[in-house]
Amino acid sequence: xxxxxxxxxxxxxxxxxxxxxxxxxxxxxxxxxxxxxxxxxxxxxxxxxxxxxxxxxxxxxxxxxxxxxxxxxxxxxxxxxxxxxxxxxxxxxxxxxxxxxxxxxxxxxxxxxxxxxxxxxxxxxxxxxxxxxxxxxxxxxxxxxxxxxxxxxxxxxxxxxxxxxxxxxxxxxxxxxxxxxxxxxxxxxxxxxxxxxxxxxxxxxxxxxxxxxxxxxxxxxxxxxxxxxxxxxxxxxxxxxxxxxxxxxxxxxxxxxxxxxxxxxxxxxxxxxxxxxxxxxxxxxxxxxxxxxxxxxxxxxxxxxxxxxxxxxxxxxxxxxxxxxxxxxxxxxxxxxxxxxxxxxxxxxxxxxxxxxxxxxxxxxxxxxxxxxxxxxxxxxxxxxxxxxxxxxxx
Amino acid sequence: xxxxxxxxxxxxxxxxxxxxxxxxxxxxxxxxxxxxxxxxxxxxxxxxxxxxxxxxxxxxxxxxxxxxxxxxxxxxxxxxxxxxxxxxxxxxxxxxxxxxxxxxxxxxxxxxxxxxxxxxxxxxxxxxxxxxxxxxxxxxxxxxxxxxxxxxxxxxxxxxxxxxxxxxxxxxxxxxxxxxxxxxxxxxxxxxxxxxxxxxxxxxxxxxxxxxxxxxxxxxxxxxxxxxxxxxxxxxxxxxxxxxxxxxxxxxxxxxxxxxxxxxxxxxxxxxxxxxxxxxxxxxxxxxxxxxxxxxxxxxxxxxxxxxxxxxxxxxxxxxxxxxxxxxxxxxxxxxxxxxxxxxxxxxxxxxxxxxxxxxxxxxxxxxxxxxxxxxxxxxxxxxxxxxxxxxxxx
Numbered sequence: 001x002x003x004x005x006x007x008x009x010x011x012x013x014x015x016x017x018x019x020x021x022x023x024x025x026x027x028x029x030x031x032x033x034x035x036x037x038x039x040x041x042x043x044x045x046x047x048x049x050x051x052x053x054x055x056x057x058x059x060x061x062x063x064x065x066x067x068x069x070x071x072x073x074x075x076x077x078x079x080x081x082x083x084x085x086x087x088x089x090x091x092x093x094x095x096x097x098x099x100x101x102x103x104x105x106x107x108x109x110x111x112x113x114x115x116x117x118x119x120x121x122x123x124x125x126x127x128x129x130x131x132x133x134x135x136x137x138x139x140x141x142x143x144x145x146x147x148x149x150x151x152x153x154x155x156x157x158x159x160x161x162x163x164x165x166x167x168x169x170x171x172x173x174x175x176x177x178x179x180x181x182x183x184x185x186x187x188x189x190x191x192x193x194x195x196x197x198x199x200x201x202x203x204x205x206x207x208x209x210x211x212x213x214x215x216x217x218x219x220x221x222x223x224x225x226x227x228x229x230x231x232x233x234x235x236x237x238x239x240x241x242x243x244x245x246x247x248x249x250x251x252x253x254x255x256x257x258x259x260x261x262x263x264x265x266x267x268x269x270x271x272x273x274x275x276x277x278x279x280x281x282x283x284x285x286x287x288x289x290x291x292x293x294x295x296x297x298x299x300x301x302x303x304x305x306x307x308x309x310x311x312x313x314x315x316x317x318x319x320x321x322x323x324x325x326x327x328x329x330x331x332x333x334x335x336x337x338x339x340x341x342x343x344x345x346x347x348x349x350x351x352x353x354x355x356x357x358x359x360x361x362x363x364x365x366x367x368x369x370x371x372x373x374x375x376x377x378x379x380x381x382x383x384x385x386x387x388x389x390x391x392x393x394x395x
Numbered sequence: 396x397x398x399x400x401x402x403x404x405x406x407x408x409x410x411x412x413x414x415x416x417x418x419x420x421x422x423x424x425x426x427x428x429x430x431x432x433x434x435x436x437x438x439x440x441x442x443x444x445x446x447x448x449x450x451x452x453x454x455x456x457x458x459x460x461x462x463x464x465x466x467x468x469x470x471x472x473x474x475x476x477x478x479x480x481x482x483x484x485x486x487x488x489x490x491x492x493x494x495x496x497x498x499x500x501x502x503x504x505x506x507x508x509x510x511x512x513x514x515x516x517x518x519x520x521x522x523x524x525x526x527x528x529x530x531x532x533x534x535x536x537x538x539x540x541x542x543x544x545x546x547x548x549x550x551x552x553x554x555x556x557x558x559x560x561x562x563x564x565x566x567x568x569x570x571x572x573x574x575x576x577x578x579x580x581x582x583x584x585x586x587x588x589x590x591x592x593x594x595x596x597x598x599x600x601x602x603x604x605x606x607x608x609x610x611x612x613x614x615x616x617x618x619x620x621x622x623x624x625x626x627x628x629x630x631x632x633x634x635x636x637x638x639x640x641x642x643x644x645x646x647x648x649x650x651x652x653x654x655x656x657x658x659x660x661x662x663x664x665x666x667x668x669x670x671x672x673x674x675x676x677x678x679x680x681x682x683x684x685x686x687x688x689x690x691x692x693x694x695x696x697x698x699x700x701x702x703x704x705x706x707x708x709x710x711x712x713x714x715x716x717x718x719x720x721x722x723x724x725x726x727x728x729x730x731x732x733x734x735x736x737x738x739x740x741x742x743x744x745x746x747x748x749x750x751x752x753x754x755x756x757x758x759x760x761x762x763x764x765x766x767x768x769x770x771x772x773x774x775x776x777x778x779x780x781x782x783x784x785x786x787x788x789x790x
Contacts, residue, residue, distance in 0.1 A: 181613070182610060182612070182613040183613035183614065183615065184614070184615065184618055185615075200612075202612075204659055204660075215577060215742070216646060216648035216650055216671060216673075217577070217595075217597075217646070217673060217741045217742040217743070218576070218577040218578035218741040218742050219578065219579070219646070220578065220579065220580075220643060220644065220646065221641075221643075221645075221646055221647075222643070223579055226648075228630075228649055228650075228652065229630075229634075232627050232630045232631060233631075235623075235624075235627045236627060236628075236631055239624075246616075248615060248616075248617070249615070250616075251611060251612070251614070251615065251616060252616075253611035253621075253659070253660070253661075253662055254623055255611055255623075255654065255657070255658050255659050255660060255661050255662065255663055256654065256657050256658060256659055257623065257652050257654050257657070259650065259651065259652050262650070262651050262652070263650050263651060263669075264599055264648070264650050264651055264669040264671050265599075265648070265650065265671065266648075266650050267648055267650065268650055274658075274659040276611060276659050276660065278611075278612060346612045346613045347610070347612040347613050348612070
């Protein structure tokens with residue numbers, strides 16, 4: 001068994017939190033490529049070197065700490081949301097660092113560490129690992145801009161003086177990522193860890209109902225073709241129809257709505273909205289899509305409107321590697337017997353992209369109160385021992 | 396019977412349309428105090444003078460053409476929406492001008508004419524007549540700004556060189572306004588005119604459901620407090636509950652919706668929306684308000700949210716003068732027997748404000764295809780004869 005050091009692990013975790021510490025609860029403000037993120041990565045590179053690893057920045061800000069020869073890669077991301085929890089991905093990076101350090105001290109096995117860049121999507125979605133994994137072309141990423149119009153190309157130029165080549169994934173035998181769950185399941189069940197079976201797939205698109213804009217004072221109800229009313233009817237109908245198809249893990253969301261002209265006294269002629277749904281099963285995603293299309297068509301027909309669909313973003317569910325899952329399960333049963341579960345990930349993670357390159361698996365730790373990406377995350381170090389045990393079994 | 400001249404009437408109507416002619420169908424672009432509006436009013440003042448009336452601009456841009464001694468006032472407004480129909484209020488102004496002209500030629504009765512300013516609400520709601528009628532203080536109006544931040548005070552300064560004092564309403568025996576219906580009732584029934592019985596009252600407020608903002612990827616459906624879903628449920632419930640209370644003339648509208656943070660992947664924690672309802676009966680307006688409050692409270696309780704209500708705009712229904720209504724009804728039956736009706740006005744008009752000063756009544760003419768305030772309005776001149784006949788009966 002590796003002799004991981006919880007005090008050293010926690011000291012590093014607290015030191016990392018200093019970069020971008022928000023002064024509000026336990027939050028950090030460390031978006032990708034902002035000064036606190038770059039400073040945190042420079043400090044991480046020093047810690048990697050001190051742990052006997054060779055630090056390497058790639059051209060897109062991903063930071064690796066490389067062990068010699070073939071190695072198991074452990075890590076996550078150290079960038080945060082504009083207002084992020086202090087643990088989030090940072091926990092997985094520092095856990096990787098501590099396990100690699102303990103492994104160096106023990107004379108093996110060979111463990112490398114990684115902190116991917118822009119997992120939080122200032123410029124895209126899991127940008128750094130998506131480029132490394134081949135899901136996103138560098139030329140395409142370079143064109144992507146953040147909310148202020150700053151491109152990925154100009155943002156990464158701020159780290160050009162640190163950058164080497166892309167790291168050859170062939171040197172890694174597999175990837176383990178530990179991450180805050182971000183959902184409530186583990187916390188509600190008072191369980192210590194979750195072994196991720198698969199990462200759910202996503203479907204996301206914009207839809208638009210178009211009826212007729214008219215004055216709200218003089219247009220009788222029976223003459224209206226009110227696009228907001230179409231949205232309301234559509235929403236109620238899919239909520240009802242989904243019940244026969246979904247599981248307790250399935251989610252769907254209308255998070256964006258824009259009416260036109262969006263005025264008190266005008267019957268809205270247009271309602272644009274987002275429709276997003278997530279599930280681990282490709283067939284269920286497809287059945288939900290059919291319900292969305294047929295319901296929207298029915299509402300449009302009944303209310304004499306048109307409905308249009310924007311391009312659909314489709315990310316397929318990703319299964320975690322069977323052998324690495326087994327290593328995590330065995331370690332969990334040894335360290336926290338009866339206090340773990342096998343579970344889906346509802347969120348995307350860097351492991352989604354890394355799974356294209358090598359066997360990959362994930363370990364979830366509870367998110368206190370189930371609040372994801374918000375100030376207030378916390379955990380303890382049993383999870384560190386579970387991850388270390390899995391690394392020994394897998395390496 | 397007055398000898399109104401339809402050719403002269405139509406020639407003036409077409410000439411007025413030239414000011415701000417949009418070059419698109421029959422629309423005009425003549426918002427209050429913009430150059431085309433001021434030019435149109437200067438031309439109208441000349442036409443009033445030529446008709447034997449004394450033109451007078453008041454300090455807020457209302458233009459009167461005054462007959463000597465006590466007189467009946469006829470008119471409407473000549474400003475338009477940013478994209479308005481060419482007839483809208485212009486029809487009522489030119490009709491008043493033609494009837495006053497014919498009356499001057501006939502040696503009586505004494506008819507004055509008015510074109511109120513900013514009926515379309517660039518700065519407020521029926522601004523010019525509201526100030527004259529005492530519903531809106533000049534000092535308050537002066538602070539009101541249009542969509543570009545231009546205040547009423549600075550806008551009316553553009554007409555200061557034309558302005559005299561406010562006109563004494565004591566010289567008028569009553570007010571008749573002819574206006575495009577803006578609703579579909581007359582056009583659908585193929586009727587020639589409508590005699591307005593009363594102008595409906597309005598209730599208007601903003602409401603906000605507040606639940607909990609959370610990530611859409613990891614928050615299970617049973618844990619969500621989704622403010623958009625609260626809005627959806629509220630909307631469906633009031634649509635259902637109103638059915639026991641409303642008449643075919645009652646209208647209600649959710650025309651504005653703002654979600655926060657309004658992102659595809661985030662469960663909206665907040666939904667702000669407008670709730671507006673109109674009816675001619677004060678008691679029905681109150682019963683609808685009770686349904687809105689009790690339904691919102693129920694939804695908030697069931698979904699563990701809060702609901703808040705912004706300040707409520709309340710305009711009471713306004714009854715038209717009985718004697719002037721009778722004059723309009725008798726004239727309609729004489730000119731277009733069987734092809735007129737008594738009806739409510741769902742929209743506010745200048746007559747709402749003038750009714751505070753003197754007996755007032757309105758005549759509606761059909762809006763082709765029921766499209767209000769849009770390019771494409773049209774009518775014929777039977778309505779001119781109905782209005783002239785009513786003026787003779789009332790004067």
